[in-house]
Amino acid sequence: MRNQQIILLAVPGVQLLDVSGPLDVFAEANRLLRRPVYRLSVMALEEADVTCSSGVRLRADQLLSQAADHNPHTFLVAGAPDASQRQLSAQQRAQIVALCQRSQRYGSVCSGALLLAQTGLLNGKKVTTHWACADALAMQLPDAQVEADALYVADGPLRTAAGVTSGLDLALRLVEEDLGRELTQEIAANLVMFFQRPVNQSHFVRKQQTSLAGRSALQAMQRWALANLAEIKGVEDLAAHMNLSTRHLTRLFNQALHIQPGAWLERARIAQARTLLENPALPLKTIPAACGYRSADVMRRAFIKITGMTPSHYRKMSIPAEGA
Template sequence: MAKTIAILALPGVQLLDVSGPLDVFAQANIEAGKTVYALQVIGCQRGPIASSSGVRVLPDRIAGESDERVDTLLVAGAPNAAELPISNANLSWLRNTATRARRYGSVCTGAFVLAATGLLKGKCVTTHWAAADALRQAYPGTTVDDEALYVRDGKLRTAAGVTAGLDLALSLVEEDLGREIAMRVAGQLVMFFKRPGGQMQFSRKGETHPAGRSVLQEVQRWVVAHPELDHNVGSLAEHAGLSSRHFARLFHAEVGTTPGAWVEAARISAARTMLESGHGAPKLVAGKCGFGNVDTFRRAFAKHVGVTPAEYRKRYVSSAFDSD
C-alpha cells in the first residue's frame, strides 16, 4: 500500500517548499518502478492557494474535512508564516494528524506553524537561517539549529530554507527505500545526494555593520575599508583616540562583541565578497583580508561559513574560467 505524503500549503506558500519535495517523492516512484508514495497537497480552506510567486495551487483536500491518515505530514513555509492567522480548528487538525502520522515535519518557515501546535516544545529543529532567531524568541522551549540543512528528532523532521526541502525529502526516500534508489533520484534531479556544508554558507546573518557611538562606527568603517591592516586593540583604540582598556570595554558594551571578534567577522565578510567575485585564489584573498597565512584563513572561514574558502569559491566561479 502506498505511503501518503501530505504537504500542508498555507496562503502565500513558497511554491518550491511544496513542489520541491513532491518532485523528489514522485521521482522515487519512478526509480522504484511502483507507486511507493501517494502525494497530496492539503489546503486550509476551499479554493486555489495563492503562492508567494502568484502561482496558484489547487489542493487535493482540505484540512479537517476527512479523517484520512497520512504516513508523512510536512508543513510548507511562507514568507509571512510567523504572522499567518491560522484557526484553532486547523491547528487542532494539524496536531492530531501529525501525532498519528509515522513522521511529520516542516520545510523552511513552516516550523512556525508546527510550533504553534506545541509539537516542537522540547524538540531540536531547523528553519531558514534568517528566521532562526525569531523562532527561538517566539518558542524558547524549542532548540533551533540554524546551521543544519535538515534535522531529525524522533518522528519529527525539519528542513532549513526553501531548497533544503529537497534535501529533507531525499533523506526520507533514503530512509524508506535505501541509498541506491535515493542516489538515483538525486542523479535524475541533478542535485547533491549529500549537499556539502550547512546553510550558513548561504547566510548573510554574520555580516558586520557599523554600530555604537560615532567614534566606534568610524573605527568599524576603517576596518571594513582596510581589512588587510593589523587591527589589534591598540591600533583601533589609537584610531579612536581612546585608551586600549577604555576602547575595549566601550566596544563590547555598545557593539555586543569584542573588537577582535568583530574584526575577524569583517575580514570574513570581505573574503566572501572577493571569493564570490572570483578575485583571486584563497591564498591571495587571505593576504588581502588581513589573515597571517592561508591555514589561519581556512580555519576562520570554515568556522564562520561552514565550508572552506576553496569550496565556497567553487559555488560562484565557473571551472571554465578558474585557472587557480
C-alpha cells in the first residue's frame, strides 16, 4: 500500500478528540509498520489557527480554499458542539463536495455529520452521528437512514462515526480495510482500546430517550407512566389513564413524538432497567418486576433488542470492579 493522504476538516470550535483520536490510530499504524503508510493532515475552513471547544488552539496544515490541490485517500469532517448552528457557505459546500468526490473514502466523526449533510452527499444514505444529534440529523435528512444506535456505519465510500471516541472505532475499521485485522488488533492493544467495542450507542444514552414531549395532557400521562412502570401492563393502561381509546392514543403519540406508544413504553422500561442495573445493591432478580416486566426472560429479550447486550453484561460494563 502506497502513502495515502488522510485529511480531517476542523471547523472553529471543533472537538479536539474528533480530530486527534482518528489521527492517532493512523499514526500508530505508521509507527508499527515503520513507514509512512498514511500521510496525515488537518484542514481548516478559513484560518489556519483553529480554536477547539476546549480552548486549545490547533494549527491546520492547509485551508479548504486549497482543496483543489489535494486528492486525499480519506477525507473526514470532524464534529463540534455547535455544529447544528454552523452554516457552511455555498462555496465551502462546493469545495467539500469536490474533495469527497476525489477521495476513495469520505465521511464524518460525531456531529460532523450535520456539517457534511449540508452538502447533500448524505441524502438517501445510511449514516450515524452522536446519539444526541440523531434526531436533528434525521430531520435534516428525511431521505437518509439515520442509525442512531450504531458506533460507525459504512455505505459505499461513505463512512460515519457516532460520538467523539467512536472516531477511534471508525479509524480502526478504516485501517482494517487497508492493512488487515492482525495489525489493527495490535493498534487497539497499544492504544488500550477495544478492537470492537461490546456496546453500541444505546449503552451511553441517558434518560433523554424518555424525555417528555407533546401536549400538556400527554406529558402528564408520561410523567405518570414513568412513576408507575411496575404497575403498567401495556398501552391499554396508558390509554385508560387519559380516558382515550388505544387508537386515539396512538395517533397522539405519532403526531407529538413520532413514535408508537408501545415503543415509547418499552424504551421507558429499559431506561428504568438500566438505572436499576447500575445500582450494585439491587439483586438482578428484583429488577424485571420493578420495570413492569412479567419475567426476567421477557426483560432480557427486550433489553438485548434495545441495548445489544444482556442485563447481566450491562451491569458488568457499568459497575467498576472492586479495586479498579
